Structure formats: structure tokens, C-alpha cells
Amino acid sequence: MKTIQAVARYFPEKCGGIHIHLSELLPVLKSLGVESKVAASQDLPTEDHYTYRDTEVYRYPVFPQPKSEPNHGAIAHGGFDRFAQWLKSQQADVYHQHQWTPKCGLPHLRLAKELGMATVVSVRLPQPICQRQTMMLYGETACDGKIDQVRCSRCCGVSPHLPPAMLKGLSHTPMPISVAAAGVLRRLNSGSIRSVAEATLRPIAIPTFVVARQYGLQEMAQFADRIIVMSEWVRQALLVNGIPEEKLFLLRHGISDTFAQQKVAHVRGDRLRVGFLGRWAHDKGIHILVEAVKRLPEDFPIELILHGVPQDAAYRERITARIDNDPRIRVTQELSRSELPQALAGFDVLAVPSQWLETGPVVVLEAHAHGLPVMGSDLGGIAEKVKHGVDGLLVAAGDPAAWADAFARLALDEDYLNQLQAGIQPVRTISMEAAESLMVYQSVLVKQSTVGNPWTEATPMEAGVGVL
Numbered sequence: 445m446k447t448i449q450a451v452a453r454y455f456p457e458k459c460g461g462i463h464i465h466l467s468e469l470l471p472v473l474k475s476l477g478v479e480s481k482v483a484a485s486q487d488l489p490t491e492d493h494y495t496y497r498d499t500e501v502y503r504y505p506v507f508p509q510p511k512s513e514p515n516h517g518a519i520a521h522g523g524f525d526r527f528a529q530w531l532k533s534q535q536a537d538v539y540h541q542h543q544w545t546p547k548c549g550l551p552h553l554r555l556a557k558e559l560g561m562a563t564v565v566s567v568r569l570p571q572p573i574c575q576r577q578t579m580m581l582y583g584e585t586a587c588d589g590k591i592d593q594v595r596c597s598r599c600c601g602v603s604p605h606l607p608p609a610m611l612k613g614l615s616h617t618p619m620p621i622s623v624a625a626a627g628v629l630r631r632l633n634s635g636s637i638r639s640v641a642e643a644t645l646r647p648i649a650i651p652t653f654v655v656a657r658q659y660g661l662q663e664m665a666q667f668a669d670r671i672i673v674m675s676e677w678v679r680q681a682l683l684v685n686g687i688p689e690e691k692l693f694l695l696r697h698g699i700s701d702t703f704a705q706q707k708v709a710h711v712r713g714d715r716l717r718v719g720f721l722g723r724w725a726h727d728k729g730i731h732i733l734v735e736a737v738k739r740l741p742e743d744f745p746i747e748l749i750l751h752g753v754p755q756d757a758a759y760r761e762r763i764t765a766r767i768d769n770d771p772r773i774r775v776t777q778e779l780s781r782s783e784l785p786q787a788l789a790g791f792d793v794l795a796v797p798s799q800w801l802e803t804g805p806v807v808v809l810e811a812h813a814h815g816l817p818v819m820g821s822d823l824g825g826i827a828e829k830v831k832h833g834v835d836g837l838l839v840a841a842g843d844p845a846a847w848a849d850a851f852a853r854l855a856l857d858e859d860y861l862n863q864l865q866a867g868i869q870p871v872r873t874i875s876m877e878a879a880e881s882l883m884v885y886q887s888v889l890v891k892q893s894t895v896g897n898p899w900t901e902a903t904p905m906e907a908g909v910g911v912l
Contacts, residue, residue, distance in 0.1 A: 445885060447473075447480045447538040448531065448556070450549040454484035454503070455496050462542055462568050464781075465806060468700050470499050472878040478885065481534065485526070485547040487628040491526050502530055510546035511623050513649075514656030515571055516663070517549030518619075528555055530684035538885045540564040541668075544572040550663050557667045562888040565664055566672040567694075568803055572661060573681050575600050575654050578727060578800035579824065584842070586801060586823055589681025596654040602646045603899030615651035622652035652908070661685050669888040674803040675825040694882055697806050698877035703781075704813040715745035716855035718819070721779065721807050724752040724760040727840070729797030729821065731763055736847035737772055746855050748773045748795075751787060792861065793854060796820040799841055804829075809871045817864035819850055834867040 449470065454463055470480050482501045486492065489507040493500070503522030517889070531539075531552075539556035541548060544565070559564050571578040573589050575596050581587040582599050593615050594608045602611065625648040632638040664671065665687045673679045673696045679692050722728040730750060737748050751774070752760065767773045779787050794811040801824030808829040811818050819825035821841035830836040837854075839844040854861045 445478050445538065445882075445889075446534070446536045447478055447540055447885065448483055448534060448536045448561075449480050449538065450483045450541040450543070450548055450552055452485055452543045452545050454482050454501055454886040461806065465697065466542060466699070467497060467499075469499070469874055469881070472701075473881060474498075474873050476878060476882050478882060481536075483531070483552075485521075489523065491523075491530070499777055499850060503531065506547050507881075511841075512546065513623055513626065514619065514660060515540045515546070515549070515653075515654045516544050516656070516660035517546035517551055518656065518660070521546055524551055527552065531555060532559060535888060536561055537694040538562045538819065539562060540566070540885075542566045542568060544569075544660070544664070544758065550660065550667070550874050553664070553667045559891075562885070562892045563668050564670050564672060564884060564888060565668040566674070567678050567682070568587055568674060570678075570801055570803075572664065573685070575657060575658065575783070579677075579681070580800055581750075586677075588684055590684045591658045592656060593651055593654050596657075597647070597650045600646070600650045600654075600782055601642065602650050603643060606647060611647065611651050614647050615655045617648055617652045617693055619652060622649045626653075626700070658685070661687060669891060670884055672884065675895075677801060677824050677828070678803055684845040695880050695884065696872060697804050697875065698810065698872040698874040699806055699809045701873045703785070703810065704871065704873060706785040707814050708785050710789045710792075710815060712792060712858075716745050716851065716861075717749060717790060718851065719746045719787065719794050720750045720752070720797075721784075721787070721794070722753065722796075722805075723755040724757075724763075725755045726759055728798045730797045731759075731766070732797045732842065732844050732847055734763055734766055734773060735844035736851060737770070738766075739844060740772075740852065742772075744772070744852070744855065746772055746851055749791065750775045751777065751779050753778050784810065785814065788816055791816055793836075793864075794818050796826055796849075797839075797847065798823060798826060799835060799839065800824070802826055812868045813871045815868060817854075817861065817868065819847070819854075821831065831867070834864070835869065836864060 449466060451463055455461060470883050473480060480499060482499055484503055485506040486503040487506055489506050492503040497859050504527035506521045507523050510521040539561040541553050553563060571577045577585050579589060594742045597611050598604050625645040629641060629645050632641055668691050671691050672693050674697055679694055682692060683689060720733060733748055796808060796817050796818060803825045808818050812835060818830050819838035820830045820838055822838040823841050825839055830838055832838040837850050839850050
């Protein structure tokens with residue numbers, strides 16, 4: 445079986461969790477008889493070919509930089525013709541797309557279907573569903589994911605005083621005008637001018653983008669034989685938006701079998717050592733952990749160890765200033781994959797304080813594999829992976845006082861911490877994930893051989909209804 449694995453970027457450039465996980469999955473798939481090539485964009489006018497960890501990688505050009513909306517890339521980016529030529533030459537059995545962006549979106553998926561490949565899309569982020577890209581309604585509570593022109597527009601800052609009928613009318617604003625309005629907003633600094641611009645330009649931009657997301661999901665379902673989700677909340681969000689249930693397959697993450705075997709002996713100290721692994725970004729919630737520690741007495745037996753990955757320098761600067769040399773909080777270096785087992789051995793518990801709905805995160809499984817209970821936000825994929833009171837604790841995501849209380853309980857009740865550690869069950873491995881991935885590929889190939897690949901009619905977006 446020959447597959448194309450499509451992503452928006454790939455190694456050796458700096459990559460995120462999607463790409464790290466894919467690079468670990470591909471060798472396991474290969475051992476099951478699945479040959480894969482990676483297709484990834486690069487922000488250059490030229491293409492490139494190379495091998496990374498025994499996998500052939502094709503980097504197709506994206507030039508100039510495409511607009512970020514509509515997020516699924518309704519119009520093909522510059523350089524798409526090079527991607528098209530390459531994909532036509534591959535004669536692959538399965539095309540599997542792992543992202544949904546202007547650089548790796550609808551045109552790429554549609555072309556694969558037109559070429560007769562079986563097609564699979566993985567929804568790994570809230571981005572295809574949520575205009576805020578967090579699935580947090582008004583930034584405060586978990587959303588059901590139902591895309592609604594009025595509710596979503598207001599959630600993204602459009603005035604609640606504008607009547608629903610007006611917002612629905614504004615959703616027909618031509619996309620170039622909406623993109624231009626959003627561009628003006630991004631260039632404005634804070635102040636009175638921006639306040640006026642917000643009130644004027646958001647209604648021009650946001651409703652159109654929301655409708656584009658609605659169309660984008662329907663087009664994904666039209667051209668994908670199967671849509672893979674990693675969490676139940678994603679499955680429910682797609683169902684509530686009318687995606688056919690038979691298109692969906694829940695395929696949860698697994699971790700590297702090798703990583704699961706690299707457990708390092710853990711020695712408990714005289715204080716609760718709380719570890720954090722993740723990006724320096726507001727949605728990862730480092731500020732919640734810092735504020736929680738600050739609420740505890742200065743002599744409280746706790747140490748917060750932050751291994752942050754650079755992203756938002758301004759956010760890191762604010763949090764570092766808030767830490768203010770507090771001896772209980774240690775900011776240390778970003779870790780490589782090889783350093784991770786040793787770092788986990790130095791924690792008593794892993795904190796995952798995400799402020800948005802994650803589809804994973806894999807780090808929960810990695811912690812459990814090394815015998816660490818997890819304290820996580822009671823949101824999304826974290827709440828699906830952590831069993832409260834069994835192998836960890838689920839804590840109100842945005843409430844530092846609740847996190848402080850949870851820290852205090854674990855620090856002062858060693859028996860409870862031991863109980864949580866004893867409640868950890870064997871974790872799902874990447875071999876299990878690969879076996880299920882192969883099953884998905886086989887099922888779509890059987891479906892394709894049975895049904896064939898009939899040409900489909902133009903979608904509403906292609907026909908120019910409401911968006912373009």
C-alpha cells in the first residue's frame with residue numbers, strides 16, 4: 445500500500461506536535477506494509493525533495509504567502525500547480541491529510557479525490573470548526589462546536605447589538621472585502637481608533653469567515669472518504685454540524701513503544717514537584733500554574749518546573765516578570781525528545797493547564813507511561829484521557845484557586861498521591877494506533893473499489909454562493 449501523508453510543514457524545520465507524532469507513526473506503518481511519502485509546503489517559490497528518517501519528503505512551493513481566511517484554502521495558493529504535478533505522478537493508493545489550512549487544505553484534498561485516490565483527513569485541531577480556534581465560547585466555557593453565523597460572530601467580538609438578520613446579511617460580504625477588513629484590524633494598534641475600527645470592521649470580516657468554515661466542513665466531508673478524529677468531543681462537534689456519522693472514525697493517539705519503555709527511576713523529594721511541558725503561549729496556561737503557586741504560602745513545600753517551548757515572547761516576558769525570582773518556580777530549558785524521560789523522572793505530577801479544547805495531548809499518555817499522575821484542565825481531550833481521582837485530577841481550567849487547592853492536596857497527602865499513581869493503567873501505544881490506521885486505509889480502499897470515484901458537482905463555495 446502506498447500513501448501520501450500531507451502536512452503544512454515538516455522536518456528538519458521547527459515543527460509541532462502533529463509533525464512529531466507523524467514522524468514517529470510512519471516507521472510503524474512501514475513495518476505493517478504501508479509505504480509513505482510526506483508532502484509538505486514551504487514558503488518558497490521553489491520545490492525540494494529529500495529524505496528524513498528514511499521517509500521521502502516532497503516540499504511544494506507556497507508563494508506568495510496566502511491569506512489566513514478562509515482557513516481551508518478555498519482558492520489554491522501560488523505554486524499549487526507544482527504540487528498537482530507531483531501528486532499526479534505518485535499514483536498513490538491513499539492520500540491522508542493531517543491539516544486544514546490555506547497551505548494544506550481543500551484544493552489538495554479535492555485534487556487527490558479527482559485523481560482517484562482514497563482520501564482521509566485527520567481533524568487534529570479545533571481550527572476547522574471554531575473561528576476563535578479554541579472551542580471556548582466567549583473565551584470562557586467549552587463550546588459544543590455548532591457553527592452558527594450569529595453566535596460565532598458575537599463570540600469573536602462582533603457587537604451583540606447588531607440584529608441577527610443584519611449579521612446574516614453581512615455574511616454574504618465578498619471574501620476579498622472581509623479579508624481586507626481583517627487585515628486593517630491586524631495592523632491597528634490599541635486606542636480609540638482601533639475601538640472604532642473594531643466596531644466597523646469586525647462585522648464585515650467575521651460573519652463571512654464563519655460561513656466559510658461551514659462550507660469548509662461540508663467540502664471536507666464531500667471529498668474525504670473518512671474523517672479521523674482523536675477525541676470524542678471532536679466527533680460530537682462534527683456531528684452537530686451535519687457531518688455524516690459514517691464518515692467519522694475515532695482513532696486515539698498512541699505513544700512510541702520505545703518511549704514507553706524508557707522509564708527512569710523516580711525518587712520523591714521533600715516537596716511536591718510539579719512539571720510543565722509545552723509552549724509559552726496563553727492557551728497552554730502557564731500563567732494559571734504560576735498564579736496558583738503564588739496563592740500558596742511562601743514556605744509551602746512545592747516546586748513548579750517549567751520546560752517551555754518558545755512561541756510567544758511577550759507572554760513569556762509577562763509570566764517571568766510575575767514569577768519575580770520566586771524560589772518555588774523554576775524556568776528551565778526546552779527539552780529534546782531524548783531528554784524527556786529523565787525530566788519526567790524529576791516530577792511528582794505533570795500539570796496540563798490548557799485553556800482551550802485539545803484533541804490530545806500526547807504528553808498525558810507520556811506522563812502516565814512513566815508512572816506520573818496528571819493534573820489537567822477539565823476540558824476536551826484532557827478530560828477524556830485523565831480519570832479524575834483515579835490516575836490524576838481534573839481542575840477548572842481558568843481558576844488558579846482551584847489549582848492551588850489541588851496542589852495543596854497532593855503536597856500534604858502523600859497517600860493520595862500514591863493512590864493516583866497506583867491507578868495508572870497501561871497506555872495506548874503507537875503500534876495500536878498504526879494498526880487502526882491500517883484498518884482505516886483498508887476500509888476506504890475497499891469502499892473505493894466497490895463504489896468507484898464518480899465526479900461530484902460543484903460545491904456552494906465553488907458556485908460562488910455567499911462567500912467568494
